[in-house]
Amino acid sequence: TQTALALDPSGGVHVAYRGGTGGALRHSVRPVGGAWTEEIVDISFGAGASVAIACDSAGALHLAYTDYEDLRYAFQPRGGSWTTMLVDGDDNVGFSPSIAVDPSGTVHISYYNQTERDLMYARRVAGGSWTITPVDWVGDVGETTSLAVDRGRGVHIAYSDVTGEKLKYAYRSPAGTWTKEFADITPHTGDYASLALGTDGVVHIGYADRT
Numbered sequence: 001t002q003t004a005l006a007l008d009p010s011g012g013v014h015v016a017y018r019g020g021t022g023g024a025l026r027h028s029v030r031p032v033g034g035a036w037t038e039e040i041v042d043i044s045f046g047a048g049a050s051v052a053i054a055c056d057s058a059g060a061l062h063l064a065y066t067d068y069e070d071l072r073y074a075f076q077p078r079g080g081s082w083t084t085m086l087v088d089g090d091d092n093v094g095f096s097p098s099i100a101v102d103p104s105g106t107v108h109i110s111y112y113n114q115t116e117r118d119l120m121y122a123r124r125v126a127g128g129s130w131t132i133t134p135v136d137w138v139g140d141v142g143e144t145t146s147l148a149v150d151r152g153r154g155v156h157i158a159y160s161d162v163t164g165e166k167l168k169y170a171y172r173s174p175a176g177t178w179t180k181e182f183a184d185i186t187p188h189t190g191d192y193a194s195l196a197l198g199t200d201g202v203v204h205i206g207y208a209d210r211t
Contacts, residue, residue, distance in 0.1 A: 008078075009057060012029055016063050025040070025041045025044075039082075041076075048065050092115040108123055110135070110146070141163070155171065156171055156197065166189055169181055186211070
């Protein structure tokens with residue numbers, strides 16, 4: 001079980017997590033100067049075992065989460081109700097999701113396919129359907145993922161290479177072309193990767209070194 005946190009444009013704090021009776025996926029929010037309130041997003045069995053959250057420029061919330069063995073997505077417009085949908089229903093997928101929303105409203109999700117042991121990527125243009133792409137399938141890759149989108153709508157993913165025990169990095173250009181490389185070839189690195197982009201577009205990655 002994990003928690004995920006995001007801030008909205010007004011400074012409100014949003015936390016997504018699994019908890020309570022039955023282990024439902026829940027969302028708690030605390031507006032600036034206000035009190036915490038809680039609501040259920042998805043009461044399905046296993047919902048929220050892994051979860052990621054993003055808030056777009058309009059204040060809408062986007063969740064990517066594991067529902068037993070599927071990848072699901074939940075959306076809540078500011079002041080509105082939650083809508084949930086299936087993203088990838090292939091067997092044993094949806095682990096370690098990471099989510100971001102670009103300025104055009106396109107949703108980007110990286111995640112792990114535990115059956116094939118591949119790094120996966122799902123993309124949905126606002127109002128459209130999901131497009132699913134395997135990003136890396138060499139060995140066991142993607143057990144942990146972290147995704148961010150830059151101002152030019154390029155997609156950046158840091159992820160673990162379990163087979164090689166190294167840190168890897170993938171980039172999707174705005175035209176849709178993927179490139180992949182090792183970010184650290186030191187053995188026993190790459191677990192728990194966390195990626196962020198600076199205001200200058202520089203990629204920053206934090207990760208574990210188990211040596």
